[in-house]
Amino acid sequence: MMAPMAREENRATTSTRIRTPETRTPVRPAPRAWTTRLLIAGIVLTALNLRPAITSLGALLEEVRDALGMSGSVAGLLTSVPPLCFAVFGVTAPRLARRFGPAAVVCAGMVAIAAGLLIRPFTGGTAGFLAASALTLMGIAVSNVLMPVIVKRWFPDRVGSMTGLYSMALALGTASAAAVTVPMTEVLGGSWQTGLAVWGGLGAAAVLPWLPFVRDRGTTPAQDAHARVDDRGAAPARDAHARVDAPRLRVTRSRTAWALAVYFGLQATGAYITMGWMAQIFRDSGVHAGTAGLLLAVTMVMGVPLAFVIPRLATRLPHQGPIVLALGVCGLAGYAGLYLAPAGGSWLWALLLGISNCSFPLALTMVGMRARSSAGVAQLSGFAQSTGYLISIPGPLLVGVLYQHSGGWGLPIALMAGLMIPQMAVGVLAGRDRTVEDEATR
Template identity: 35%
Template sequence: MLAGLVLAALNFRPAFASVSPVLETVRQDLGLSRAGASLLTTIPVLCMGIFAFGAARIGDRVGLERGVLWTIVLIGIATAGRLAGDAAVVLFATTVLVGIGIAVGQALLPAVVKRYFPDRAALVTGLYTVGFNAGAAVAAGATVALESAFGGSWPAALAFWALLALPAAAVWSLAARGSPGGARQGGVTRSSLPWGSPLAWFLGLFFAATSCLYWSVLTWLAPMYQDEGVSKGEAGFLLTLFTFVQIFAALVVPVLADRSRDRRPWLALVLVMNVAGLAAIAAVPLATPWGFTALIGFGIGGLFPLVLTLPLDYSPNPDAANRLTAMMLGIGYLISALGPLVIGALRDATGSYWVPFAALAALCLTMLASALLLRPQSRAEPMSTGTPGSP
């Protein structure tokens, strides 16, 4: 099952991470405006928010394992469909389908972790988060080379990543055969989301801030350094460093966090690193760009798996974890999709990146204060609790 989680995660980023390196070519070939072309990366994030809300119902009806299998198949078919992506309507349609598959699939994974690895939730979450980052890094780094290998065909280069679905689907087909099917018992539907739970809203907003940090830095780090006079090549290497340090942090931080029931010290550590790195980039960006980038890479890379673990900490069983995760991801991605737009607007309004990156540092300070509410004695209590820290 551990291999299945990692293989599934490898499929959840390449379909849109592969677009960025060839985006200008795609835009020119299809006659898109820059705003229209940006939808190819914005649409999946919006879908990850909108359709995450339905993940709990899907898991309830068909079972967690079959639900993950179906999403992998959907992502694979949609990605393969990009062979005909030289028609704009096909490219955008496959982008929507990929977004739906990612939304449902990644919302189901935490419940799978809760079912199979309840005592090692942070470690296993960290491992499949590495799959997210590795899939994105490899796709972003190899798509241009694939385009050349396929005779300049960017549709073929984008469709190539459908091959990742084959081993993942094979593993999850075996898992689905041995699964009990849907989680409905006696005709009772348990898939309603905990809309009335302050805890669920708290976690949704906390994840929104986490995701906003990730997408904003991913979008604006390289342009910010180019604005400071750094070459396009070096700015690209900084983004690569950011990605690979995240992978390292996603492996290390969860291992350490699983040694304690209290997530707050580790949340505080990574958030302080983010505050320091973002504030330094805002104030003295050229002092040590590689050091600052590594600092926020480790901070965000460690933060993401910790936050994905929180619904498991506060859920008594996989069904509750499924519902709480679906709501957290839905709220989080819908809000965080606006993050890069807000940062860009701040840059346009102020004429520099000082205010946008200082704002991200302030966001981390707010998260640091909020994380103090996540007391360990509340773990695995019903989701009807009033606040994260209530007894």
């Protein structure tokens, strides 16, 4: 896949020359084949690291609760930490990208993920566990926001396919952590600490592809990767290295931005409830712990093929509402089955909920489609994701409280199904063919 993409870039950009305001002389572009491959490797490895911290914990949540003495409500708080951190830290990502460049910020995010995962299991208490989790989630938060920016900036003509590749890798990492954490823990001696800490190695590997882009601070992204001129047809400033132009939009004036933020928040609510609690739902219904982890993996792995197909399909449609509705119907069917016969049809329910969870790559794709420039995408991505994750914070916590006080999963599942209705409604609004630049300047 990488070689044809690189050749395509070579053909498209070989004859391009950039003149800076200072010299007005041609600038020789950097070797495009290896930079393109390195960027793709960085995007894939980054995506692989954006969910194992959460789904590996979901697979071992019962062991972690017993070891640290957590109640159901505290465990619910633990499953609410990811969206809280994503909301708090994600809003800083566009500002950090403007100052240091998106590649440098993503590289630092991978360092934070690796460090937090290695420290978290050995802190010895709930407070330390939460603090180390917050460090990991801080790295995930800024990378979450900047991935659409990087795709828009370096691959503006392939937003759908590159978002699909990124989303597919994200789903693969999510599913792999859910599937192999329990058996890997058993192979490594049965210690849940080791089973959680081993994922830090994947985070360390993701640092490497971004290092050349952090070090080369004197060139622009166009010179680094594709030797393209900017959106206005002029060469970017010489010292702008991979920086995102300062946003000038008032995104809060855009109805589409708000619809996209609410859609993102409601799909994130369902996703983090699923990642944090679904394995426990199956275990409480009599399913073996290893099988429950596999069921969670099935839910997550559905995103591997669909996360590549859905963004490409979405970019070909003038309105993404039909995809929103189809995913929502699958979610409602999955929750109904989980309520009526959680063990009897467990594989089918896991499959349906996995299809429904592909609302995430659809939301990312719409972020890239609802703004015209990389600066607009940066601001829209930061607003939609930060606001969305704020909306999603109460969901996992409320599920834990309802589970503890009702003594069963009936009320929590009813809550999940009920949230699917407004998610479908705002998703249809967010899928309309318009841009935030048009709405914000009216």
